[in-house]
Structures are given as structure tokens and as C-alpha cells.
Amino acid sequence: MDLALELDLRRGRRIGLEDALRQAIVAGRLPAGTRLPSSRVLAEELGLGRATVVAAFEQLAIEGYLVAAPGSGTRVASIPALGGHADLAAPERRVLHTDLLPGEPDLGSFPRAQWASTIRRVLTTSGDDLFSYDDPRGRRELRVALAAYVSRARGVHAHPDRIVVVPGYSSAIPLLADAFCALGITRVAVEDPCLPPHARALAAAGQELVPIPVDDGGLRVQDLGDEGAVLCTPTHQYPIGVALAPDRRGALVTWARETGGWVVEDDYDGEFRFDRHPVGALQGLDPSRVIYAGTASKSLAPGLGLAWLVLPPALVEPVVQARRRRRAAVSTIEQAALADFIDTGRLDRHVRRMRSAYRRRRDALLSILVPRYEVIGIAAGLHVTVVTERERELVERATSRSIALLGIGDHVVAEQTRSGLVVGYSRAPAHAFAAALERLAAVVEDA
């Protein structure tokens, strides 16, 4: 294969090669699954040292652009197939007819009429400052509404002055990376597996990633060391689906206190728990060490680009400064609308309605899967994880039948320790969901 890479070596050979590969992958010139030449061959072709090529491959693997498959060389990661995340507007994902990807709610259920009337009310009743530049923390009426909401719905200790509104959780990661950097932190732990774009965003903002394995009890807190912070999903580990074991919740907070580390709690689907005793946010255990991150991307729509951080006092100032510096702006009108949507109880009602709908979808999905497979992570969220050693085989079989789903392997940072399928049940349109399940059944039953 001819890679046709144009190397710009002015900032060094390794960086030049990394940039060229990143650009080729992002631009789609190197589609997912493409096998790269071996480091030896590529080094020879490009006139670079082999160590340079190996180092570039390793960096890109950590950032999630490449995956090293034992026995089959280095391949381009299936970034685009990871639908439903900010940096993945992949034409590819529209080609597949049956959408069982995780990451997005049912877009067909967006409360269009209610949102339109909320916007109209906000436009009718707000003062002219609604149209001005945003407060660097986000609009106050939204922060007030959110403080009440996260406290009521998720057990978060919140005050409007410690909330910062951000354009999505993934947009918040660079802000947190900057804030950590301002506090002298250069290494941040991430769960392995996790959502690759989040790890990439952290690395792109200059933080060194330290992957920490996940087991049945969630993040292996005992493996944390002197990292300055950790990004995690304690309520519903993504993608495995387990909740952080109770003793580890305590241990995580103890780690933070004893080492001076920070815990970022990504509560991406906290609203959607189907068991009777919902797990409250970890943040409640120690609001002075845990950063709580919530989002409207699952409860309403990713397109809004609305998320929020509840910060320990010491982090408010560094995060606000990073938000200014990075010019992370959020529409003021939509902020006011979300505040109104919360205050009038519409968000709670919408979440309740969707929770019932998703629970029905989940039950239908489980009726197909559980007879044959161990299925985990079913108590919450918009996806389940199917434990199977034949992950690759099943993903490929699904893909060949135009069914889009992911494997745990698509989420690996450093090392794949368990294998299985990650099946999202929220994205398929309501009218197509039954058919999607039938098609999935044909794949898993044959197997």
C-alpha cells in the first residue's frame, strides 16, 4: 500500500509523522480497519528511523487513532464507527442500516414543541442581557436551576457559584486539563477501557494518560498511584456498564484526599437508572475532591451542546480561566431555555417518559440476548455489554449485515483485558427498533 503521507518535519520527525497520520485518519484517507505497513517497512519508505515510527505508532494508539492487533499488525481504529460523539460526525455511520451504537439518545423523542415554546417564552420574558456575551461561568439562572436539579436528581452538593456551564462534556475535558496543568498536574488517569475521544481530548490538551484497568468492581482504584487526577464513570462504567463497588467508592475518595488528587465523575447517563435504588453521585462523598460532570446530551440532545461541571472551590477559578482562554461559548438563549425547562419541571417529566421507553427497549433487547449470553451493565444507561470471547467475529458479522455496534476493543486505551459487545439501544428510531432486534438476533443466534 502507498500511504502518500506528506511529512512536515519542521517540528521534529516523530511529531511530523504523527500529524501526517492523524490528518490522514481524520480526513478519511486512511479508513478504519486499514492495516498500516510494519514499522520497519514504513521507516524505510519514509527515510525515518524505526524507533521514530514505533514511537509515533504508540502515541497514536494511546490517542485512539490506531490499534495494535496481536498477530495482524497495526490498524486504523474504528473511530468513525463510534457514533454519537462530538468528533465523530462520520458519514460512515449513516451507511449502516441498523444502528445499535451507544452514545446518543433517541433523537426522534426530542420534545420539539415544548422546546420551541420554551425558547419563545425565554425570548419574550428575558431582559436584553440575554443577547450579550456569556458570563464566563455560564448564565446565572441556569446555574441556579442546575444546582437544584443535580442536588435533587443526583445527590450532588452544588452551589450556583461552583457550577460552570460548558458546551458538552468532551469540551470540558480540555478545560479540566488546563486547570490541572495550572495546578502543576501533568498526568491524568483514565479508565481502560473508556470512550476514546475523551482520552484523546485529554492527551491533545497536553496531559499524559495513565490507563487504569477496569474489572467487575469498576475502576481498579487500588492501581491508582501519584496521578494528579482521574477521569471516571463511577455510576455506570463506560463501556463495561458496572457500577464502582461500594468499597472502591470510599477508597477513591480516600485516594483523592491522601494524594491531593482530583476525581472527575462523568455522570453521562445518571438520569437513566432502572433499578429501585439509584446510585447517587460519588461527588456527594467529598465535594471538595470530586468534580461532578453532568450533561443534557443524553437527557435531551447532543446537538444542544450543554453540559455542566460542579467544581470543588479550589478548581472554580482555574476552570473559569481556562474557559475564557479557550473561548468555550455556549448559546445564552439555549442556556436560559434549559433553565426554564428545568424550573417548570419539563426536564424531569421528559426524563421520566424516556426512562420508561428505554427500559422497555432494554427488556426487549435482553429477551434476545440473555438466553445465550452473560449481559452486564443492565441496571442503567442506554447500552448493555455482552460478555463474549468472540467479540471480533460478532462485530464483523454484524457489520457485514449492516448492523452498527461496537466491541469493547474499540474502547481500549492500553490493553484489552476482557472482550465483549457494546450494544446501544437508544439510537435506533422507535419505528425501527423491533426490526433492529430481529436483525441482531439473527447475528447472535447463528453464532
Add this chain to the structure above:
Amino acid sequence: MDLALELDLRRGRRIGLEDALRQAIVAGRLPAGTRLPSSRVLAEELGLGRATVVAAFEQLAIEGYLVAAPGSGTRVASIPALGGHADLAAPERRVLHTDLLPGEPDLGSFPRAQWASTIRRVLTTSGDDLFSYDDPRGRRELRVALAAYVSRARGVHAHPDRIVVVPGYSSAIPLLADAFCALGITRVAVEDPCLPPHARALAAAGQELVPIPVDDGGLRVQDLGDEGAVLCTPTHQYPIGVALAPDRRGALVTWARETGGWVVEDDYDGEFRFDRHPVGALQGLDPSRVIYAGTASKSLAPGLGLAWLVLPPALVEPVVQARRRRRAAVSTIEQAALADFIDTGRLDRHVRRMRSAYRRRRDALLSILVPRYEVIGIAAGLHVTVVTERERELVERATSRSIALLGIGDHVVAEQTRSGLVVGYSRAPAHAFAAALERLAAVVEDA
């Protein structure tokens, strides 16, 4: 004075001091106008070398946090008084009763009812993908609408595939800085004077600033050297108000072609020209070297956070990649709404209506100023520049009477070569404008 700076020296002494000062300024602990101790005194107090303190002061002056006033030491810049810009949500500006700051349109004229009905129509008629994650270039229907709009209204050569939607022009600066960096560019020229937050955003993204003076012909193109790019306001220099002289327009494009440099044309108020022969965008002269930047912040409202770049082919990919990496998200619903607002002719009608209103305001303002002062930059935009040697005296006199306006000195990057007042006439509410003029008259007539 006791600065009470907490220095974190882990990343070095100079950086530690810079960060501490920046944070104190941004947090308001060092208000605008505060005189800092001399570098000698501060070095002694903090136990740092004097060269370290001088270097930190210089860097913060370039970034716009500090100003060195000859004979009166180093002072904290009046950043917050520069109202109407993304990083300036200053409580301070609300204290002043008469608002003659530049930078924001008349927020009271926002077309509330039309925008609400546009949102409703978009929510009623769009497909479900409206609620999904954004395309990394921005939504296609908006890019199509913008290509037609900038071509028609501003003579820009545009194609939807070369447009990238961004959350405001200042949010685009880090993206451009990253794209330049990916092309090996590390030094970018800026106009001196210019809007300080823009220079700061460029510096914060890692580019070295090269200030280029502005004279009666606008940017002194002849002073450009081997910088890899230049940010400029050729149609209506901010804050001086002059248009780039015709021979310099040609020379600027020649500079770009001969050196391989890039020109960023910030067309921040291009819609508001009051003369009969509007100056078309510079970009038309060479769309392969000029990046055109337009915004809805002046024509509609800053709170929307909607702006757009029309890029040379070679820059599309690096800017898109930077937008992904930095997670610069723009509300998909509001993008669709702006597309509809343009397609239905509502934006043009709103701009025409506002142009008449602003022209009337400008004429009223000039009737007060021209008898006594030379006033420049009156052919376009939402501010005028009053040439006067007594800039500081008049700004202080205005401030003491609760009138907020700026001096050219508030916009200096390296060296102040001319002095005068920058008087914005769009921000005062319509009902308060006549009174604002009376109060201004009392200030300038006394003088």
C-alpha cells in the same frame, strides 16, 4: 501594597509569577488601574530575580493584562472595561450608567419574535439529525446559506465545503493558531492597536505575537516580515476605524503570496457600512491566501455564539482538525435557525433596519463631536474614534461621571503611537441614547 500572590513555581519561576498575576487580575483581586510595585521591589518581596519579574511583566503586557505607563510604572490593564467581548463579563461595566463602549450591537433590537418563530419552524420541519452531534465543519444547510450570503453581501468567494462554523470569532482564533502551528507557523502578526482579547487568545494558543503598527492607511503592510500569518481588520480597522488603503490591500495579498503567509480578515462589522460604495472583503482579491471571518455577533447578537470562517483549501483540513480537538461546538438548532433566517431574507432585512438606526445614532454623535474634534472611522461600524492628545484625561473624566468609553491606549499591544477616544454608539439602549449623548457632550465640551 501587599500583592498576596501565591506562587506555584513547579513550572518555573517566570511562569509561576505570570500565572499568579493573571489569576489575580482575572479574579478581580487586582482591579484595572492598580499600580504594581516596581520590578525591583516585587523581585525582592517574592525572592525572585529582577529579570524574571521584568520578563513576566513584558509577557503580560503583550497579552494585554498589564500596561506600562511611562512615568507611572506598570498598571493592571482595564480589561473589564472593554465590555462586549467574550472574556469580559465584567460586573464593573454594569456600574457605569452611560454605556458608550464599543463591541456589541443594540441588544434591545434583537428580533425576538422572528427568531422565536424561526426556531419553531426549524424544530417543526427538520429531520431528527438536527439533534445529533454537529458536523465538524458545522451544519451543511448553514454553510450553504452562508456561502450565498457572504458572496452577495461581502463579495467573498465561498463554497460550503470551505466554510467552518465556529462559536464566535474569538473562539476561532485558537483554531487558527492550531492550524498555523500544524503548518509550522509559530509567529503571527497583529495590528497595534487591536482588540486585546484577540491578541491574548492567539498568545494563549502558543503563537508568538508580532505587533505591526497602524497608521492612517491602516495596517503598515510594509512592516510585515517573515511572520507566517497576520490577523487584521482591513475594512474597518479596530479600533482606529480607517480602511486599509487600496495600495496596501494589493501589497498585503502580494506579501501573502510571496512569503507563503496567511491573512486573516476579521470582518467584524462588515454589514454596517454607511457610505455609498461599500468596501468589499479583501478575501475576494485572493481566496487562496486570505481567511475570511464573519460573525453574527454584530448583525444579530453575541450571545448566539455564531461565526464562520471561509478558508483557503489548504487550511480547511487543519482547521477542522483543530475544531475537533478543541471540541468547539455550536448549537445545531441555532445553526439551522440562522440558515433559515438567511434563506428567508430576514437577516438582510434586519441588517438594513439596524443600518439605518445606527446611521442615525452616528449622525447624532457626530453633531456633538465634530465641532470640536477630528473624528475618524465614521464610514462604517458601531464606533467612532476621536483624535485627541488628552485621551487619558477625557477617559478619566468620563469614568468619573459614570460614562463608560475606551481610549486607544486600551487597545495597545506594544507601543501607543496615537491617542484618542473610542466611542461606541450601539450599546446604549435606544431610550437612553439621547441622554448618553448629553452626558458625553458635557464631558467633551468642558474639556
